[in-house]
Amino acid sequence: MNVRKDSGGMGIIYFAWHGKAQERAEIKGLLKANWRRFAEKVLDESITVGLNRVSRMWMRDDLFVCFALPQERKDMQEERLLEIGNDLQLDWEPRFMDAAFGGRVPELRLHAGVSFLDGAIASEEERLYDGIKRAIVHGQSTGAAERSLKRRELEQILEERLIKPVYQPILALQQDGDTLYGYEALSRLPGSRWFDGPLGMFQFADQEGLTYALDRLAREKAIEGCTGLSNGRKLFINITAKIMNDSSFSPGQTLLLLQRYGLSPHHVVFEITERTSIEDFDAAKRILQHYRNQGYQIAIDDAGAGYSSLQSIVELKPDFIKIDRSLISGVHLDKMKAHLVQTFSDLAAKMDVKLIAEGIEEHEELRYIRDLGVQYAQGFLLGRPEPFGE
Template sequence: MFHRYIEKIKTIVKWGKILLPLSSIRFYPPQFILRNPVIQGVTAAINDGHEVAVIVFNLKNMNELAEQLSQSQFAHLIKQIKKYFRAAVEEEIATQDVITLHDFYGDGLTLYIKVDESRLCLSEIDTIMRKIINHVERNLQKYNPAIQTIFTTGYMFVEKKYHSIQDSVVRAHRQALAMAEKRVKSEFNEMVFAIKRIISKKNIKLLAQPIINVATKETYALEMLTRGPAGTVLESPLSLFSVARQTGVLYELEMIVIERVFSQMKATKCRQDIFVNCTPLTLGNIRFTRDLKTIMQQYKGISPKQITFEVTENDSIEGLKNFIYNLKMLRLMGFRIAMDDTGAGYSSLSIISEIMPDIIKIDRSVIQNIDKNSIKESMLKGLMLIAREAGSLVVAEGIENEDEASVLTRNNVDLAQGYFYARPTALINSIAT
């Protein structure tokens, strides 16, 4: 009788979760049709202006472990793995950024997180995955040193333009799983084929967004932004560059972007200064300056003084032995260097003294609602002092309204960029001049 009573209580608690807020069922939500916490969480994040990353952690040797262990031992191992993953996620990711960690009936674990697009770094996702795996493997080693687990990871972003959020989530999960498993004849191979076809055909589109002189309201420069083939899953720059990164062709893609920038500058007779985004991985490649000189030979007449290489992503520059050397070479050639995402984390501040950038771009996270937040304005002033000490111009990114812009004016910020001033558009003669 008592046993039956306990089971009834467990059932009530289990199904009672249906009525709980999403924050209460963030980790391993129950499988029910009445309410889908993944779709609800993703929809809310997208409506709030965030990107959503789907990260898959796949236990590659699950079948071998199932054969090696008894049924009860294997069930307990899976329980421990889920426990350690939850602890790792709670330690590595801010609670408000976790949408859900889901087990999907044992087909690996899937983590949905919201990401602020204005300070998104693909390298941060790589770092998060690595830290979570390391955390889990350390605890599993303590749990049972004889058990060897092999995890593979992959990620993808939920496409906002797809016709329904649910279909977008399913599609992103399938693609992230393909990245993790890298199976023959899987969607991974299809994406490898797609990204290599983009590279072979140089099938990308560039848009130009003005960077404005705050004092004169004139266009100071144009930042070139990349899009993949229209109407495909790789049209979004997030998807395009994340697939390129995970399939080992990021350098090739970024060099094509640089070549297309030169090509469009020549075709439009562009006289404006141009900003081009590059990751430290590309800027630190031993082939970079040589390949850049080859491009310059093809498009003679374009002055390096017109071009600023903007260092994007917060990849660690430690171990990139050619990175600082290549920056010195670029400066000798006449190019300028900008540093993106300043203020988004300690890492960006710590490398200012190493890079000594010509231009510092202050991250959107500092600028957003700065007119309502005196601490953010103090942060802006502090970053400007650092920039002045380094001899750098300052660009405030992501300005979306007049109130934010007014704070820049009273603080004598040099340059600004954002939808308040202009949206990205194709580079045409009238813009270029």
Template sequence: MLVSKVIRKIESLFNKRPSPKNLLGELLQGSSLMGNLTTMLSHKNPILLFYVDVTDFHQVVQVQGDYWARQVLDLLQSVLQEKAKVIVNCSEEILVQNIWGDDFLLLCQPITNIQSNQLIKLSTAMRIALEEDLRRELIKLTGINLRLHVGCTTIDQNTNHTPEHRLYNAIKEAQKVAKGTWSQQTVHLLPEFNDLLSQKAFHIVYQPIVSLQTGEIFGWEALTRGPKDSFFGSPSVIFNFAEEVGLLFPLEKICRELAIKNFGISMGNQKLFLNIHPYTVNDPQFVAGETRRLLRDNHFSEANLVFEITERQSIQDFGQFNKTLSHYRRQGYRVAVDDAGAGFSSLQAIAEVRPEFIKIDSSLVRDIHTNRVRQALLETFVIFAQKIGCSIIAEGIETEEELTTLYSIGVHYGQGYYLGRPAFPKPAVTKTALNKIASLTYRNPTGVWQRAFPIGEICEPSVQVNIGTPVKNIKEILDANELLSGIVVTDDGQPAGLIMRHHLARYLGTQYGAALYFQRSAYAIMDPHPLVVDATDPIEQVSQQAMCRDKIKIYDYIIVTHGNKFHGIVSVEILLDTMTKIRIEMARGANPLTGLPGNLTIEREINTRLVEQSPFSLIYLDLDHFKCYNDRYGFENGDRLILLAARLLTSVVRNFGLPTDFIGHVGGDDFVVITRQDRSEEICRKYIRYFDRLVRNFYSIEDKQIGGFYWLDRQGQENWFPLVSASFSILDCSGHCTPEALAQKAAHLKHLAKKKVGSVYVRGCNKEV
């Protein structure tokens, strides 16, 4: 149908941004429609627009020929003019326009106001009346019958839009009603939605995005809510409806404006995440810099704004999309891919866009502590993010267990009800979540006790210059100090960029480099996006970020801030040297055979748990008859059996315990596990089941068949020794326990377990007030 061509043509005209008077000129040349419409609009009364076309009109042309097809259209136009007077109580002025082919518009001004719920009735009444009149006439002329599409809407009275623009919107609405694209409810709700847009009657709430390493608020996601008593209270209803009726661009424009205006004071370098539909990025008004002007008016930096591209919509043209995103990135904006794992072509979108942040959909986060497949998938995302130099944000965190698992995997940031619900003004992180993150800071994902070593402890002072400093002066500073590798560029005490010696040489080393850049400011040649970290960030996290930078920047300074102000720099050499020392220190406390934490680390972990005063279980594992096995089969096989015990214990705890569980190797054939009380017995049962089956492989066929062997005991007497078994003692610590009482009770339980035959576990409780 031609009207589709009309709409596409109008849309192309909009994209070219022509002057309003020429918007529909190409389509309605020689027609008096626009002039008459302007006159009707001046009367201030509502204007009804009917859209009418013939169903399968091409078949009429094919069967009846061009002549009779033209007769049908002439008949339709005359009947349409007559029925408008009958169906609608209109004023004398009725306009009927054949746009093209079988597509007609009818415009009239009703004498009385037409309510939105009457529009569907008017469309139906018009269609039935037209088809009935046409049927009688067409049977005489051609012997055929016709079915029509009829849609009705009103042309809005918004004086901010040109008549062409208002006609364009009305044609789209009427066409969708006629073709059944819009339901009766959609037509009924459209005026209410337009009122919300014109009044900007939406509310913005902010949900914190929290560092899972420090508990600090990294940023906020701006979320839109409608009036509570309205059909448009839910954000999903708001945006789905806007997309359906073609009002997504103006809706997102209003939401951006409200989110920035209502954000308030930004603490430090906190980011504001704004949801952006992929199509909106190419909106001419968006590209024109309107958002940037809005930021300036509200004293907000482009570097603190993150465009969150929803992954629930496919991106058709990545080339054009990336070209537009590059425009924003050059201005300092950042990009996040939202709903990763739940939308269209997630991996392709991430690979093409190369976002600074990947937001993992809540469907992958839900109950992740019980789902090994989701854990493995998130681990892969974290490794992938490290390689491309971006950060992972997990959405929808609702429980302590989900937070703990995400922390253990190495996810950078989190968002969800457990951390903070959306609210206005901006809410704080919940105390429960802060306390949990603080407790996790003292353990790494493998369970080994480790103090979080902040990067600020190794940062050094550095030469800094103002952003307006001439390049000539910067070169003089570097020439005067051969040991200086770079200079930090600051603006009002905040880091704005970085100039490394080898980067400066690239600019000035060309034939005309000095002439081009000597008198220009530092801003012209600095790297505007160096690696900037907070003084409290853990050194391991900073090390991962540093190693994931582009190769050309791999040895650049790492800029350290404190309270968003420049604090110092860390060179890659110092960073790697410190990391090596930390690894060596950790290795000293590990058992050389199994690599598990040794006695010093075990003591620290137990003391940490006791200080927290939260209930836990201390599991002590001892292998029965191991000494005799070691004497009979030799030390090499004995070590193999110890390694089996350690690896099996690690596997069982990983699969049936919690990410925060601790495993230690006391020495020899003795191990400890610290876990939650409700997990301890399951760990012991699973271990015994697997161990008793696997340990048989360490014996000869003869010993395996008879279930043991005869060997000399400690008194030199020949005695029967069964296969090595596992004895567990489980000590529950509730309330206040002392290390001395804990050790005494654990030794007693171990003695009880060793008295029993085969692989067993015993359980006891230690309470002291």
């Protein structure tokens, strides 16, 4: 591979097949017979659609492709290189499998890793060796290029505070007319390329060790966005159980932020999601007691859909239990769901805890849960999430 220094920058992409399927003799043989011919053919095609000054090198069955990047900012070059690597991996993997094996092969994946060739290294040989080594390291995990692109977007979201808060009304159910009790703050990602919604973003942040940073940003944006919250109205803010195990978690930051926007802890209910388990109830109770001492209230979210709803309710003694919409949807038609909601209602009454039914979408559901004694409700029937004041 002949590599020429270029003022626009040079990128290298490493391609290699990984997976236990290669231990099978027939798969290994078909890879050996077809992979190099396939890659050379599609590379020749790719040169005509935007890759400039392409050179290539094979190390056994591992392919290294080097090409020139256009002159632009370094961060844009990095993103372009990752996008090319990701696009080629997503294109080549199914095409090759269809051609060589007649379809997908379980436990066989094409890995792609990328790197820049460091212009500060004077020796062309050393420069190439360094780039190859870094590309191999980057490509060790499945979907490495896509993961890097997601990480870049998440870091941009955190740095530029790109989360947009919306608020879904929660109504107090009364026989003579329902009244507004408060709002649940939710996060939205306008224009996100790599995350199809906040759930996927939070799951990825968890994988990348950025749960606390993202949770804090969502909490701050929720508070900033509801300036003018009426006295007596409640703001329900989601927090994940995992952040209570984070050594950098500082409950006092929320209090300072509330004061800055003219709010107090008495406005806020923290919803602890039940979609992740609480590993240390003693630690969780200590942190929540710190909150309670300041005037906050606590809700268990997604009750009935998580790992340990009843244990969380018993251990944490929340002020509110939010019944997951999976139990509310069609509750008037499903006796088992009705029995479960009734059980939550009986338990809440004995513990002096308030119930909130989530996901109300039909008038029949609303009438039914009101008759069961559920005190509060939210859902599309009652109001969709909107920016505050709309």
